[in-house]
Amino acid sequence: MSSTVETATEIRPFHVDVPEEDLDDLRRRIAATRWPEQETVRDQSQGVQLATIQALARYWATDYDLRRFEARLNAVPQFMTEIDGLDIHFIHVRSPHENALPLIITHGWPGSVIEMLNVVGPLSDPTAHGGDAEDAFDVVAPSMPGYGFSAKPTGTGWDPVHIARAWIELMRRLGYTRFVAQGGDWGAQITDVMGAEAPPELLGIHSNMPGTVPPEVSKTLAAGPEPSGLSPDESRAWKQLNFVFTKGIGYATEMNLRPQTLYGLADSPVALAAWMLDHDARSYEDIAAAFDGHPVGNLTRDEVLDNITMTWLTNTGISSGRLYWENTLGFFDVKGATVPAAVSVFPREMYQAPRSWTEQAYPNLIYFNEVDEGNHFAAWQEPEIYTNELRAAFRSLRDERRSS
Amino acid sequence: MSTTVEAATEIRPFHLEFSEEQIDDLRRRIAATRWTSKELDESQGVELATLQALARYWANDYDFGRVEARLNALPQFRTEIDGLDIHFIHVRSKHENALPLIITHGWPGSVIEMLEVIGPLTDPTAHGGDAGDAFDVVIPSLPGYGFSAEPTEVGWDPAHTAEAWAELMDRLGYTRYVAQGGDQGAGVTDAMARMAPEGLVGVHFNFLDAAPRELLMAALNLRLAFSEEDRAQFGKFTGIFMRGYLTEMGEHPQTIGYSIVDSPVGLAAWMLDHDADSYEKISRAFLDGTPSGGLTRDHVLDNITLYWLTGTGTSAARLYWENSRAVTAAIKHSPPHVSLPVAFTVFPGEIFQAPRHWVKKAYHNLTYFNEVDKGGHFAAWEEPELFASEMRAAFRSLRDERRSS
Numbered sequence: 110m111s112s113t114v115e116t117a118t119e120i121r122p123f124h125v126d127v128p129e130e131d132l133d134d135l136r137r138r139i140a141a142t143r144w145p146e147q148e149t150v151r152d153q154s155q156g157v158q159l160a161t162i163q164a165l166a167r168y169w170a171t172d173y174d175l176r177r178f179e180a181r182l183n184a185v186p187q188f189m190t191e192i193d194g195l196d197i198h199f200i201h202v203r204s205p206h207e208n209a210l211p212l213i214i215t216h217g218w219p220g221s222v223i224e225m226l227n228v229v230g231p232l233s234d235p236t237a238h239g240g241d242a243e244d245a246f247d248v249v250a251p252s253m254p255g256y257g258f259s260a261k262p263t264g265t266g267w268d269p270v271h272i273a274r275a276w277i278e279l280m281r282r283l284g285y286t287r288f289v290a291q292g293g294d295w296g297a298q299i300t301d302v303m304g305a306e307a308p309p310e311l312l313g314i315h316s317n318m319p320g321t322v323p324p325e326v327s328k329t330l331a332a333g334p335e336p337s338g339l340s341p342d343e344s345r346a347w348k349q350l351n352f353v354f355t356k357g358i359g360y361a362t363e364m365n366l367r368p369q370t371l372y373g374l375a376d377s378p379v380a381l382a383a384w385m386l387d388h389d390a391r392s393y394e395d396i397a398a399a400f401d402g403h404p405v406g407n408l409t410r411d412e413v414l415d416n417i418t419m420t421w422l423t424n425t426g427i428s429s430g431r432l433y434w435e436n437t438l439g440f441f442d443v444k445g446a447t448v449p450a451a452v453s454v455f456p457r458e459m460y461q462a463p464r465s466w467t468e469q470a471y472p473n474l475i476y477f478n479e480v481d482e483g484n485h486f487a488a489w490q491e492p493e494i495y496t497n498e499l500r501a502a503f504r505s506l507r508d509e510r511r512s513s
Numbered sequence: 514m515s516t517t518v519e520a521a522t523e524i525r526p527f528h529l530e531f532s533e534e535q536i537d538d539l540r541r542r543i544a545a546t547r548w549t550s551k552e553l554d555e556s557q558g559v560e561l562a563t564l565q566a567l568a569r570y571w572a573n574d575y576d577f578g579r580v581e582a583r584l585n586a587l588p589q590f591r592t593e594i595d596g597l598d599i600h601f602i603h604v605r606s607k608h609e610n611a612l613p614l615i616i617t618h619g620w621p622g623s624v625i626e627m628l629e630v631i632g633p634l635t636d637p638t639a640h641g642g643d644a645g646d647a648f649d650v651v652i653p654s655l656p657g658y659g660f661s662a663e664p665t666e667v668g669w670d671p672a673h674t675a676e677a678w679a680e681l682m683d684r685l686g687y688t689r690y691v692a693q694g695g696d697q698g699a700g701v702t703d704a705m706a707r708m709a710p711e712g713l714v715g716v717h718f719n720f721l722d723a724a725p726r727e728l729l730m731a732a733l734n735l736r737l738a739f740s741e742e743d744r745a746q747f748g749k750f751t752g753i754f755m756r757g758y759l760t761e762m763g764e765h766p767q768t769i770g771y772s773i774v775d776s777p778v779g780l781a782a783w784m785l786d787h788d789a790d791s792y793e794k795i796s797r798a799f800l801d802g803t804p805s806g807g808l809t810r811d812h813v814l815d816n817i818t819l820y821w822l823t824g825t826g827t828s829a830a831r832l833y834w835e836n837s838r839a840v841t842a843a844i845k846h847s848p849p850h851v852s853l854p855v856a857f858t859v860f861p862g863e864i865f866q867a868p869r870h871w872v873k874k875a876y877h878n879l880t881y882f883n884e885v886d887k888g889g890h891f892a893a894w895e896e897p898e899l900f901a902s903e904m905r906a907a908f909r910s911l912r913d914e915r916r917s918s
Contacts, residue, residue: 134547145774145827148767149667155834156765265553359764363757369558370757370786373772373779375549380772380779387768427549434557 118282123187123198123258125179131422132175135378139170142379153393157383164400165386166379168410169418178415181226189258190282192275195267198258199251199279200225204233206245210312210507211285212499213249213276217294217318218429219385220486221257223416225250227407227492232499243507244500251279253295255428257419262428268435269295273302277311286310289503293317293487298438304446304471313449313475315502317487317495318458321466322350322441330354342463349460350441353389357459360387361440364433374426381426382417391457392485406482406490443470451476451502455491457484476502522684527589527600529581529660531822536577539777539821543572546778559782559792566799567785567814568778575814580822583628583815591660592684594677597669600660601653602627603685606635608647612912613687614904615651615678616893619696619720620829621784623659625816626894627652629807633901640898645912646905653681655697657828659819664828670839671697671832672848675704679713688712691908695719695892697832706851706876715854715880717907719892719900721867723875742868749865758786762833770827773820780826781817790862790889806888806895856881856907860896862889881907 144163148155185200200222203209212232216224225248231238232246252259254267254275276299280288289312292300297318304314322330326347329336331354335347363371373380386396395405396413404410420426438444441460450471454461461479468474478498483491546568551561587602602624605611614634618626627650633640634648654661656669656677678701682690690712694702699722706716753759761769773780785795795813798804820826855876859866866884873879883903888896 143775143824145767145770145824146663146665149664149831155831156768157771158767162771261550262553263550356764359757359761360768362760363769366755366757367558367786369549369552369560370782371772371779372549372559372564372782373769373776376547376776376779377772380775383768383771387765424547424549431553431557434554 118190120188120190120282123189125182125187125258127176127179127422135175135418135421136170138378139166142166142377153390153397157386157393158397161397161400162379162383162386165382165410165414168400169378169382169414173411173414173418175418177411178223178419181415182222185226185229187258190279192278193271195254195262196260197251197254197275197279199249200229201283202229202233202248204245204247206236206242208243209233209245209247210503211249211280211283211288212246212503213251213280213288213290214488215251215253215272215276215290215292215296215299216256217292217296218432219388219416219420220294220489221416221419222250222252223412223419224486224489228488228496231492231496235500238496240496240500246499247285249280249283251276253299253429253432255431256425257423261425262431265435267432269298269432269438270302273299273306276303277306277308280310287312289313289315289506291315291499294485295432298436298440298444301444301446302438304448304450305444307446307448311448312506313451313503314446315451315453315476315499317453317455317498318485319452319462319467319470320439320442320444321462321470322346322439322443323466323469324442327439327442340463340465342461343465346460346463346466353459357389360384361433364430365436366434368427368430368434371427371430374430375424378421381421384426385417385420389459389485391459395457395484395490405484407492408484408486408490412489446471447473449473449475449506452478453487453495453498453502454479455483455485455487456481458487459485475505478502522592524590524592524684527591527660528585529589531577531581535822539577539818540572542777543568546776559785560796563785563796563799564778564782567781567810570799570810571777571781571814571817575811575818577818579811580625580815580819584624587628587631589660592681594680595673597656597664597677598662599653599656599677599681600624601651601681602631603652604631604635604650606647606649608637608644610912611635611647611649612908613651613682613685613690614648614908615653615682615690615692617653617678617692617694617698617701618655618658619694619698620832621787621816621820622696622891622894623816623819624652624654625812625819626891629897630893630901630904633898634904637905640901642901642905646909648904649687651682651685653678655701655829655832657831658825659823663825664831667835669832670835671700672704672708672839674701675708676710678705679708679710682712683710689714691715691717691911693717693904696890697836700836703851704848706853706855707848709853713853715856715908715911717856717858717881717904719858719860719903720863720890721857721865721872721875743871746865746868746871752789753864756786756788758783759833762830763837764834766827766830766834770830773826773830774824777821780821783826784817784820788864788890790864791891794862794889794895807897808891808895812894851876852878854878854880854911857883858892858903858907859884860888860890860892861886863892864890880910883907
């Protein structure tokens, strides 16, 4: 509890400092893992495969530098500030360039600010990364409540709408009077909600997992049959989402209904790692390939373990899952954003949003592009493509900004 | 691998022994549990206070020798069926003309659920019954559960297990027997009834496994007139889908498998979160020391300890994956109707109380239907005497036929 308004709205520098004892405990637990026998199939259809998770555990306990994520986070300016009674952790990198466009990026589950570490440089310092000074952003990347170093809510109510409102407050507190917002996964939901709340400071949004599914189509997902009259793009999207809702939703259902029951995530590092690897079929394939020695893009073993290690050491496996319990919005449904919106479609995302649905979902669509590489974790796996997309997506809003 | 046909069909006595090392490791892990923060709402799953009370009792007061002692007190066997070692308890009644009965447990259960019904069923005269009520009891462990072997290939769905149970009864020399089940055991027993192997003369259920298919179809086609009571029960029926375990184990049992094999409290929480009624009762047993019937702290921990020490959390979970494939297949090729006599008991704490006409819709030859006044999803475990008296009443008419034939 804060004693005065001043301390409550204060922005305090933050530095990660992990006790050696916690690392020893983690190492001990990984080494003491009791394994189940191998799955009875030869593919990922029963979940995370034993060979993959054992390769991960081996690398985690023996070769991985457990202080990597700490060093990486401490290399960027981090802060804490209390919003609605909860300490919010965030990275805040101001661009050296004048007129940089302030941008708030929201991660998702099972992600964290770790996903964004490789885009902070290119976005805030474009001239050092093949861009122009006019492409510069001031970057704010907060940890969602219950994730990473943000505090864990002790009461209910921190749903995506509440988080969206907290982010608007955060940007105001940082003194930004005009900014843009971006996200994928939960970050996309929160960004869409910000776009629907449409505070005057919000110039526009960008999503790499847009909510576009028309309500009458959404109703048929998992229930079937596929509605007639869909275009080829729409039909593909319907089939992809129908797969998600019939074969790839177990983790979300469990966290939506009974997140607390997942005690193993707090007690077993391997249980946590497996749970975090099992997000969607394609990102799992890519991460499994990384532990097989063939990373796809930037989704390397070290990157994946940075995220898992931070989640373990902050003991946020269950507190992060509670967001699914809080949520009442349809993951892929239209959220009603009215501000200028930009969408990038990544080819290995859970579904490829058709332009037709996207145009209906975002009445003020200023940018739509389909890129060549990248899965659900767009910023993490393809930081260059992601950066270029953000530069292109928001360019027109900068012009408006200057002319206004 | 067996070398000869004789060896394969051989029935070997079984005796279990856990090493002190395994038990020490379990104690150490419970003591070293890293806990999560308290739930924000009681609807979020197994409550921290309940699970911590369980962990405290498990590590400090629970007698780890119990599972071994209770199971070894009974005649246990193993026999290989379709390449898989099947563990079972087999207690013959001292009474002549005892009716052979195969009882199948479910998830998150095991043969532990059935231990207290063995006496009343096999030795009725010592438990307020007549010699004419006696059963020979066969209680197998499902594939991947307890001391049955873990399948290493796909395909051990309820229908496959049903075939294996028919083979088991045949191998035991039974030419005329009945079968019983709740939960996944109802699925296996339902499959047995549909395939109607020679020798099976009737079945009893304490859970309407046939409901998801028949009932949903009926609801969709509006062939069932939904009364107010129907609607109330249909609402409760949909409560099955208010737990995530069903979806998670149906889709990715291996993923949750790492949690329940490596963390004792991870396993215990996962097993406590089956349905609202049993969770409340088990929770009360640990928090207030007021168990409901046989659902005592010791009995609940016997079952969890068996899962832990056999390391079968993941292999048990795979039954849901198999089941989910089987259900999908059954939509395309519906299985034969049940023409055998079916008996059904409705327990008031079960997830839903199937009205008689729902059961009749699923099983046309309904020879016994009764609603009892206590007991929940784990009927045999919670109310062993009531369960035994239901078995006696449910199968009485089949004995008469037997005598007259």
